[in-house]
Amino acid sequence: MSQSAVATSSCSTVTELVRRIDEFHRSYNPLHHVLLHPLGTDGWSLAMKQELAVTARQYYAFHLRYRPGHFNILPRGRRLFQQLLVDAEVKVEADRLNYIRIPHPPGRCEACCTCCAAASSAIMHTIEWQKRGLPHAHIVVWMVPDDKPRPDQIDDCVVAELPDPAEDPELHDLVRSKMVHGPCGGLNPRSACMSDGACTKKFPRNFQRETVVPERGGGYPLYRRRAPEDGGFTTEPRGRPADRDRPRLDSRWVAPYSGSY
Numbered sequence: 001m002s003q004s005a006v007a008t009s010s011c012s013t014v015t016e017l018v019r020r021i022d023e024f025h026r027s028y029n030p031l032h033h034v035l036l037h038p039l040g041t042d043g044w045s046l047a048m049k050q051e052l053a054v055t056a057r058q059y060y061a062f063h064l065r066y067r068p069g070h071f072n073i074l075p076r077g078r079r080l081f082q083q084l085l086v087d088a089e090v091k092v093e094a095d096r097l098n099y100i101r102i103p104h105p106p107g108r109c110e111a112c113c114t115c116c117a118a119a120s121s122a123i124m125h126t127i128e129w130q131k132r133g134l135p136h137a138h139i140v141v142w143m144v145p146d147d148k149p150r151p152d153q154i155d156d157c158v159v160a161e162l163p164d165p166a167e168d169p170e171l172h173d174l175v176r177s178k179m180v181h182g183p184c185g186g187l188n189p190r191s192a193c194m195s196d197g198a199c200t201k202k203f204p205r206n207f208q209r210e211t212v213v214p215e216r217g218g219g220y221p222l223y224r225r226r227a228p229e230d231g232g233f234t235t236e237p238r239g240r241p242a243d244r245d246r247p248r249l250d251s252r253w254v255a256p257y258s259g260s261y
């Protein structure tokens with residue numbers, strides 16, 4: 001991917017001189033994503049990092065977060081929103097690469113490396129740009145034993161249950177329409193995910209009262225998926241109301257998602 005092809009914008013001044021705006025300029029977002037910034041609000045900039053210690057990742061994490069009751073125009077931008085996310089990813093990566101490229105005082109560098117080493121021993125990631133949908137990352141982090149996340153910390157970032165439709169109906173509808181697998185198996189043996197009579201994605205999963213990290217199993221946690229009798233929720237299958245052939249779906253069919261969004 002050509003960074004410069006994505007993360008530059010240009011504008012003409014009254015003197016007809018064309019000025020190039022790079023991705024670290026505060027006016028990049030309002031100039032390049034005009035419809036998503038109708039008031040011309042400044043975007044993230046290097047000055048924001050230097051004066052307020054806010055990184056590009058922190059800036060976008062704050063502005064993209066879903067907050068009940070708060071109107072946020074960005075996620076409603078459809079394909080414009082996807083373009084904004086691509087630009088945001090470029091800025092985050094460029095910000096990190098700049099940190100590595102630009103020399104820092106020895107003390108600060110050492111402190112940073114020590115801090116990183118205390119949390120993880122190795123990180124590997126790849127970002128896939130597929131033909132449709134959003135770019136997404138596959139990330140593997142090797143944690144040092146004392147810093148491995150506890151089940152309650154996992155629950156803070158990964159959810160694999162249907163949300164309470166009364167408490168958060170918007171999230172419930174999103175999970176129902178985007179994160180429910182199938183149904184497959186006995187309910188739909190001809191589903192595309194079926195092979196040799198079983199779901200290749202291992203759905204439906206088992207009910208799980210609490211999130212646990214088994215000693216064996218390659219470090220994969222078993223996420224909490226509560227049964228209805230334990231407080232879990234159910235939802236209508238997609239396409240038509242539930243009936244004898246297509247019963248209501250429970251959390252065994254939910255793919256893990258970020259519950260904080």
Ligand SMILES: [Zn+2]
Nearest residue numbers: 184193199203
């Ligand atoms: Zn399946």
